[in-house]
Amino acid sequence: xxGVTQTPKHLITATGQRVTLRCSPRSGDLSVYWYQxxxxxxxxxxxxxxxxxxxxKGNILERFSAQQFPDLHSELNLSSLELGxxxxxxxxxxxRTGPGELFFGEGSxxxxx
Amino acid sequence: xxNIDQPTEMTATEGAIVQINCTYQxxxxxxxxxxxxxxxxxxxxxxxxxxxxxxxxxxxxSFLSRSKGYSYxxxxxLQMKDSASYLCAPxxxxxxxxxxxxxxxxxVKP
Numbered sequence: 001x002x003g004v005t006q007t008p009k010h011l012i013t014a015t016g017q018r019v020t021l022r023c024s025p026r027s028g029d030l031s032v033y034w035y036q037x038x039x040x041x042x043x044x045x046x047x048x049x050x051x052x053x054x055x056x057k058g059n060i061l062e063r064f065s066a067q068q069f070p071d072l073h074s075e076l077n078l079s080s081l082e083l084g085x086x087x088x089x090x091x092x093x094x095x096r097t098g099p100g101e102l103f104f105g106e107g108s109x110x111x112x113x
Numbered sequence: 114x115x116n117i118d119q120p121t122e123m124t125a126t127e128g129a130i131v132q133i134n135c136t137y138q139x140x141x142x143x144x145x146x147x148x149x150x151x152x153x154x155x156x157x158x159x160x161x162x163x164x165x166x167x168x169x170x171x172x173x174x175s176f177l178s179r180s181k182g183y184s185y186x187x188x189x190x191l192q193m194k195d196s197a198s199y200l201c202a203p204x205x206x207x208x209x210x211x212x213x214x215x216x217x218x219x220x221v222k223p
Contacts, residue, residue, distance in 0.1 A: 002155065002157075033210070033211065035213075041215075042200070042213055042214065042215040042216050043156070043200065043213040043216075045210050045211065045212055045213070048210050055210075056210035057210075058210060058212070088153070090155060090156075101146075101158045101161065102146075102156075102158070102211060103158075104155035104156050104157070105155060106154070106155050107155060
């Protein structure tokens with residue numbers, strides 16, 4: 001158990017819909033990262049937050065947005081969903097903004113039908 | 114980008130030794146992580162190298178050459194449970210994002 005909690009574990013929805021994925025980092029970790037992993041693909045970095053502020057941005061679509069709240073949990077919002085958004089979405093946390101070991105949650109598996 | 118290059122697939126025999134190579138862009142390089150990921154599961158940390166040389170941790174060792182932009186992960190006494198994807202992730206000075214390579218899918222055969 002990494003100490004990072006992600007909900008929901010599984011989510012099935014339809015194209016055009018909007019979903020929110022939630023992440024609670026390890027106790028004491030200030031940095032949260034979001035990654036997308038499509039079937040048989042590598043981990044694609046989406047976005048990073050540190051202590052409530054956006055620190056780094058990767059290949060995140062405009063339809064996607066995220067934020068980190070004062071209690072340090074984070075949410076990833078995916079809107080106008082497309083079939084290609086079906087993937088495993090991982091959240092990871094670390095103590096600092098970097099470098100440091102990332103602790104990954106078990107992921108949220110999103111299926112868009 | 115980081116130009117991370119590692120082999121897509123490797124196959125090895127149980128009990129053998131396998132070396133997984135990774136090359137990366139050296140400009141702004143800070144250190145390099147190796148993670149293991151079993152199919153459908155979260156990646157787990159294996160090692161972090163900052164200085165040149167070999168770091169050993171049980172059956173797993175990781176090597177770094179900063180000047181050559183090269184690292185490898187060495188797995189000894191392979192076990193069936195070592196069948197997984199091994200992800201190379203160099204870390205750079207700019208910002209905190211950690212970019213992963215595509216991963217090397219290792220299959221351990223009996």
